[in-house]
Structure formats: C-alpha cells, structure tokens
Amino acid sequence: MDSQYGDEKASMAQEKQNPPPYQEATQMGYPQPGPAQQPYPGQQPYPGQQPYPGQQPYPGQQPYPGQQPYPGQVYPGQTVIAVQPQMPLVTPQKDYLGYSIFTLLCCCMPLGIAALIYSILTRDANSRGNLTEATENSRLARNLNNAALAVGLVVIIGAIIYVVVVVTQINY
Structure with missing residues (x-):
C-alpha cells in the first residue's frame, strides 16, 4: 500500500515541476460580432463605440473625435436655463x-x-432667502407654541386644583 501512495506523490510532484505551456490569448473579453455572430435586432452601440457594420448610430448622435464633451458644453438644439x-x-x-x-x-x-x-x-425658508414663506411659518410656529403653552398650563393648573380638592375632601 505504501508503494501505491508513494507513486501518486511522485507523479504529483513531477506535475508541479512541469506546468502546462503558456498560451497567449489572441482576444480578451467577449468576442466581437463577426460573420458568425450578429448583433441582436435593434441593438444600439454604446456611446463612443462605432456601430456594427450595417447598423445605424443613435438618432441625433454625433461621433466625437476621441473625446467626451465637457459637462457644461451645450449641444445644438439644447435649451439652457440659468x-x-x-x-x-x-x-x-x-x-x-x-x-x-x-x-x-x-x-x-x-x-x-x-x-x-x-x-x-421657517429656518429652511430663511436659508433659501424666501421672506414671505419665512414670515408665514414663523407666525404659525409662534401661534402653535402659544396655544400649546396655554393648553399645558390649563392641564397643569387643572390637575393641581383636582388634587387639592380631592385631598381636602378626603381629610374632611
């Protein structure tokens, strides 16, 4: 049994010493469409890619001579809003x-x-510079705060009166 495992180990060591021959790749990535492979019907090329033979570019697409336009560049027929x-x-x-x-x-x-x-x-309208919206929101915030304070005081005073009345009723 030992001789069987020894032969396997020897053959494995020999394989590690002799790697497979190097094969140079002629074309990397996906294969390009050729006579054997045609693009799907209606398939458009990516921007900057030349259309396949017999295929039209995007409507209104103008080929660029190796460069992309600047982000602020205006295209013909484009409306500019400042x-x-x-x-x-x-x-x-x-x-x-x-x-x-x-x-x-x-x-x-x-x-x-x-x-x-x-x-x-109100704070947002102030930062945007919108005076009318800031004034209206400020007025509403003030009125709601005053109403909340009034409701809170009425509830607190009512609770105090209730406790005093109940405690005096119990003692007498």
Whole structure:
C-alpha cells in the first residue's frame, strides 16, 4: 500500500515541476460580432463605440473625435436655463425653535410637534432667502407654541386644583 501512495506523490510532484505551456490569448473579453455572430435586432452601440457594420448610430448622435464633451458644453438644439442662487436673508425671521422644543416636551406634545415642524420650515425658508414663506411659518410656529403653552398650563393648573380638592375632601 505504501508503494501505491508513494507513486501518486511522485507523479504529483513531477506535475508541479512541469506546468502546462503558456498560451497567449489572441482576444480578451467577449468576442466581437463577426460573420458568425450578429448583433441582436435593434441593438444600439454604446456611446463612443462605432456601430456594427450595417447598423445605424443613435438618432441625433454625433461621433466625437476621441473625446467626451465637457459637462457644461451645450449641444445644438439644447435649451439652457440659468438659475441664480438665492442668498440667505440678511434679517431672518425668528424660528422659535427653542420655544417649540419646550412646548413639545413640557406642555402639549401634539401642538409642540406641529410648532417644531413650522420652526424648521421657517429656518429652511430663511436659508433659501424666501421672506414671505419665512414670515408665514414663523407666525404659525409662534401661534402653535402659544396655544400649546396655554393648553399645558390649563392641564397643569387643572390637575393641581383636582388634587387639592380631592385631598381636602378626603381629610374632611
């Protein structure tokens, strides 16, 4: 049995010493369509690729002489729209963000959430430079905060009165 395994090991060692001969690849990647392989019907070439013989390029595609256009380059027939960036407001509207967080946590959560949303919208409108939207959102945030504070105070005062009345009823 040992001689059988010894022969196998010897043949394996000999194979490792003699690797297979190197074969140079003539063409890398997928085979190009030729007489034996035609492109699918309606198949278009990739941008920058020459169309196959007998195939038309994309409609309106102009071949580029070895270079891609610059990102800002205008094509014939293309409409150009210039957008002016808006600057933030010089005197931004108050966003009442701290007041909104206070009313959210301490007074009335539903109204506090709405006030917080309008506070954030006010801040966004201020950064975009939209004065009318910032003013409207600021006013809504302030009114919602005031309402939340009023509801919270009424509930807290009502709870205190209720506890005092119940405690005095129990003692007497």
